[in-house]
Amino acid sequence: MSFNIKAILFLIFLLSFQGLFFSPIQAALPCECLEDRILTLTDPPMAGYDILLLQERLAELTYYHGPLNGIYSVELAKAVASFQEENQLEVDGEVGPSTWAALAGETMPAAGDEKRKGPQGEITIEVDTYSRVLTLYVDGKVFKRYPVAIGKPSTKSPVGEWAIISKSKDWGDGFGTRWLGLNVPWGIYGIHGTNKSWSIGRAESQGCIRMYNRDVEELYELVPLKTRVKIIGQRLPVKVNRPLKPGQMGLSVMQLQDNLLKIGIESGYRDARYGETTEAAVRELEAQFQLKLDGIADWNVLYLLDLPG
Template sequence: MISLPSQGYIRKAILFYILFSISILYGIDTSMASSSYTFPLGAFGGCDDTNRKLYLTRPYLSGSDVEELQERLHQLNFDPGPIDGIYGPQTEAAVKKFQVTHGFAPDGIVDDTIWKLLGKGFERPTTTKQLNAPEGIIHLVIDTNNKTLTVYANNKPLKTYPVAVGRTETPTPVGEWKIISKSSDWGGGFGTRWMGLNVPWGIYGIHGTNKPWSIGQRASHGCIRMFNRDVEELFNWVSVGTPVKITGQPQLPAGIKRRVLQPKSVGPDVVQVQMKLKEHGFYLGMADGRFGRMTETAVRYFQIFNNLEPDGKINQDDYQQLGL
C-alpha cells in the first residue's frame, strides 16, 4: 500500500512552492545594486599590483611586493637573504649586484625598469596553440587549484592559459562573475590589459603582469595574472558581460569567525553558503557573493525542510546543517 505524505510534509511543500513563486516574481540577487550590500570583515583582497619604488629606508619597507622581489632575486642566484617580505640591507645588496650585472648604477632602487629587467626572457609558451577569434558564446573558467584559465566557446573548451592566482592570505574570489570593464592602459604591475570582475567586496580582475615568473603560482592579491601576450589575445575575445566562473574553495580571511548572514550581506562566506545550497538543490541562482532575495528564499527553503527556524538568515545551526 502506498502511504500518503504527512500533513507536516504537505505544509512544507506548500511553503516551498509559495517561496519559490515569490523568488521568481522578485527576480535574482544581482538585480540589487552592489553598493547596498555590506561586508563587515575589514579590508580583504582586491588587486594591489601597482608598483611602488622599493629601496632601503627606515623603517624598512615590507609587503608582498618585496617578497616577490626576493623570490625572483633568489631564482636568479642573487641572494636577498631571508624571503620575509622586508627590504633590508641584504636585499638591497642583492639588488645592487643585479643592477651592476646588467649595466645599471647600483642605487638599490627597484623601479619599473628593474621590474621589467627581472622578468626578461621569462615569457613561456601557452598550453595550446594560438587560434583565431572564436565564434559563438564565450565564457571563461578559472581553476584556482590548477592555476589555469580556459576559454569556452558554445560550452566547448577552446584554449587554456597558465595563470597566477591569489596567495593563501589574499585568495582569488571563487564564484560566478561577469566582466564589467576592459582597459588597456593600467600598466605597471597590471601589465598591458585589464578586465574587471563584478566581485562585490573588492577590486578584482584578469590582467597582465610585469612579473611573468609568478605565472603558475599563488602570488597575487586575489587577481588573475596572465602573460601579457596571453591577456592581449584574451582581451580581444571577451566583452563586457562575458561570464567568468572561478572554481575552488571559497576562503575567508585568516582569523575571521563565522558571522550571521542576512539580506545585503556580501563576501566569500556568502559564496560558500550559495554553493552549498546549490549542492543540496535549494538554490538556482548565481554564486555571486550577494545575499539577495533569491538567496534569502533558498535559505528559507532549506530551513523549512531541515526543521530550522525559517528566518532567512544563516547562523551557526544553519552553517552546521549545511556542512560548513
C-alpha cells in the same frame, strides 16, 4: 590619466549599476595589487612580500645569495645594483618599473606571430586555483588554456561565479598591459597582466588573477563585458548568524547559495548577491516545508540549511 583617478572612476562605475551583473558593493576595498612601490634602502629597512619576491627572483638568476626574509638589506641592494649594471639599467640599487620589467624579461615567453581567430558562441571563463590554469570555453568546449598566478594563502582569490564588468588598458605597472574587472562585492579584483612574469604558476598575488601580458592581451580581445568567470578553489564555510533578505551581498549570501544547492535547489550563480534567483530558491524551500512564502532566509530557513553557528 593617473592610476588613482582610474581606480576612483572604477569605483564610481561599480556603484552606478544595479542588477545581476552591475550590483552595488558594500565596501570596495582595493586588493593590494594596487600598490607597486619603489624598493630601496631605508632606515629601518623596508619589508614585505614584494621584497621576498625580489629576493627569490634574484636568487633564481644567481645575483642574490642571502636569506629569503622579505627585508630590503644592503646585501640585497648590492644584488640589485649588480643586476642593473649587467642589464644596462641605471645603477641605483632601487627597484622600480624598469628593473621589474628587466627581471621579468628573463622568463617572458616570446609572442607568436599567429593571431588567433575570435570564438563564436557563448564564452565563459573558469579559473582553477588548484592547477593555476585559466580555461576559456566556447559553448561549453575548451577553446584555450592559459597559466596564471593566483592569490597567496593569506590573500586568496575570490572563489565564486562572477562577471567581467570593466575592461581597461594600462592600469599601472603592477597590472601589466590589460585589466578585466570582476564584480566581486567585497573588493576590487580582476584578471590582469603583470610585470613579475616569473610569478605565473604560483600563489603569489593579492587575490587577483595574473597572466602573462601577451596572454591577457589576447584574452582581452576575445571576451566581452558580462562574460561569466567561475573561480574554483577552497573556501572555508561561513556560519550565518542573522536572517538574510533580497538585496544583501557578501560571504553569508554565498554560503546560503551553496547550502541551497547542496539540497538540490538551484539558486543561480554563486555570486554572493541575494537576487531574484536566490529569492526564488528560498521560496521553493519555504514551499517544501510549508513556511511563509516571502523569499526571506529567516531563522527557520537558516536552521533547515544548517547555517547558524
